[in-house]
Amino acid sequence: MFITLAGLGLWQASGLRGGTAMRMGPGYLPTLICYILIFLGLATIGLGLARPETATERWYMRPLVGVSAGLLVFAFGIERIGLFVTTVLLVIVSSLATPESRWIEVIAVAVGLAAFSTALFVAALGLPLPSWPQGIAF
Numbered sequence: 001m002f003i004t005l006a007g008l009g010l011w012q013a014s015g016l017r018g019g020t021a022m023r024m025g026p027g028y029l030p031t032l033i034c035y036i037l038i039f040l041g042l043a044t045i046g047l048g049l050a051r052p053e054t055a056t057e058r059w060y061m062r063p064l065v066g067v068s069a070g071l072l073v074f075a076f077g078i079e080r081i082g083l084f085v086t087t088v089l090l091v092i093v094s095s096l097a098t099p100e101s102r103w104i105e106v107i108a109v110a111v112g113l114a115a116f117s118t119a120l121f122v123a124a125l126g127l128p129l130p131s132w133p134q135g136i137a138f
Contacts, residue, residue, distance in 0.1 A: 002041030006034040066097025082132040083122060087114035 009030055016027025070093040077086040091110035095101040121127045 002037045002044065006037035006041065009034040009037070062099075063097040067094050069096075070094030079130065080133070082130040082134075084114045084118045084131055085133060087117050 013027045013030040013034065016030070017025035018027045018031055019025030021028075070090045073093050074086050074090040077089060081089075088110040091113060092106060095106040118131050122129055122131050
């Protein structure tokens with residue numbers, strides 16, 4: 001999984017200028033992270049081959065689907081519906097990964113994290129992210 005993801009990242013970053021450690025280009029950090037992922041993948045394979053007697057635990061689909069769906073909601077929603085609403089949806093969808101989530105806590109964390117993220121990234125740091133869906137301003 002790590003090696004596949006790194007390969008996809010290297011392919012996507014292949015058109016970016018890498019630069020050097022002193023003069024980093026836009027492709028420097030993504031390429032570096034991909035090489036770290038390749039190293040981690042190879043280390044994981046090596047450990048698996050060194051200790052073949054340990055059995056792999058059962059995969060649980062609910063956490064995998066819940067967290068992945070939350071990330072997809074964030075990735076596809078950030079520019080369309082704004083940072084605040086997307087962060088709320090990210091937390092709500094990701095909370096479906098476990099049956100232990102309580103809705104009042106999820107909503108409180110979602111709204112708090114969305115408010116903090118919007119204040120930090122949009123107001124304080126001035127990043128060009130939409131805060132709200134287009135046409136809605138507060």
